Amino acid sequence: MKILSYIKEEIKVIRERDPAIKSNMEVLLYPSFKAILRYRVAHKLFLKKRYFLARWISQRGVRKTGIEIHPGATIGKGLFIDHGSGVIIGETAVVGDNVTLYQGVTLGGTGKEKGKRHPTLEDNVMVSAGAKILGSFTIGENSKIGAGSVVLKAVPPNCTVVGVPGRIVKRDNQKIPRSDMDHVDLPDPISNEIARLGKEVRELRKRVKTIEKSEGDKTYEVI
Numbered sequence: 001m002k003i004l005s006y007i008k009e010e011i012k013v014i015r016e017r018d019p020a021i022k023s024n025m026e027v028l029l030y031p032s033f034k035a036i037l038r039y040r041v042a043h044k045l046f047l048k049k050r051y052f053l054a055r056w057i058s059q060r061g062v063r064k065t066g067i068e069i070h071p072g073a074t075i076g077k078g079l080f081i082d083h084g085s086g087v088i089i090g091e092t093a094v095v096g097d098n099v100t101l102y103q104g105v106t107l108g109g110t111g112k113e114k115g116k117r118h119p120t121l122e123d124n125v126m127v128s129a130g131a132k133i134l135g136s137f138t139i140g141e142n143s144k145i146g147a148g149s150v151v152l153k154a155v156p157p158n159c160t161v162v163g164v165p166g167r168i169v170k171r172d173n174q175k176i177p178r179s180d181m182d183h184v185d186l187p188d189p190i191s192n193e194i195a196r197l198g199k200e201v202r203e204l205r206k207r208v209k210t211i212e213k214s215e216g217d218k219t220y221e222v223i
Contacts, residue, residue: 006040009077017080017100031065032081042071073107076123083129090118096141097123104130110152122157 011027027033038061045054054071062068067084069075072091078098081087086104089095092115093107105127109117119133122141133139133151140157151166160170 003037003041006037010036013078013080018082031067031084035061035065035067035069035081035084035087036075036079039069039071039073039075042069043073043075046071073118092116092136093118094120096121096125099124100126102127102129102131102147106132106134108132108134110135119151 010033011024014027014030014033015021015024021027038057042054042057042061045051045057051071058069058071065084067081067087069087069089070091070093073089073093073095075089075095076097076099079095080098080100081102082100083103084101087101088106088108090108092109095107099121107119107121107127113136116136119135120138121127121133122139122143124142125139125145126143127133127139127145128147128149130148131145131151132149133145135152137154139145139151139155140159142157143155143159143161145151145155145166146160146162148164149162149166150164151161153166155161155166155168156171158172159168161167162169
């Protein structure tokens with residue numbers, strides 16, 4: 001019955017967050033659905049210290065889905081992995097409820113830590129395509145990580161992070177990523193700065209032209 005409840009929950013999560021789904025049967029074809037169900041089984045075996053069998057189930061899932069979730073990871077309810085190819089979740093990662101991950105996301109370590117080596121994602125976090133979160137720290141609830149970002153330090157709740165290395169560009173964004181699902185229209189501080197500099201250069205050019213014209217109109221008395 002526990003497996004049946006997982007199946008029902010995963011169908012509900014995927015249908016809620018993927019508008020492309022037209023029926024429950026389609027969900028059964030999704031890599032995310034297969035990977036998460038395999039993780040649930042493997043995780044139970046891992047907790048019982050049946051490590052080889054847990055990894056065997058996990059690695060079969062990797063080959064079939066392209067999604068690698070270590071059976072030791074701790075994952076809450078409502079995880080949604082969109083597309084999924086290239087997603088990696090490390091052994092000591094902790095993922096809260098209603099988290100969304102897009103393709104190419106890594107929840108990894110830096111290779112330096114011992115014990116807890118991977119990040120903790122609190123509830124309702126969204127991590128966009130290709131983002132890397134590396135190290136043992138926490139991404140606060142309701143936060144968004146922009147596509148291609150590399151996050152190396154803790155992020156408070158309700159923040160938006162973009163860039164390499166990741167920088168907080170927006171705080172107290174209270175929209176819940178689970179329902180928002182917008183991982184495209186995020187602030188871009190580099191583009192904003194380039195636009196600001198461009199505007200400043202144009203203003204300076206206008207001032208220079210005004211000065212040049214003023215100097216050219218002057219007539220000087222020859223002594």
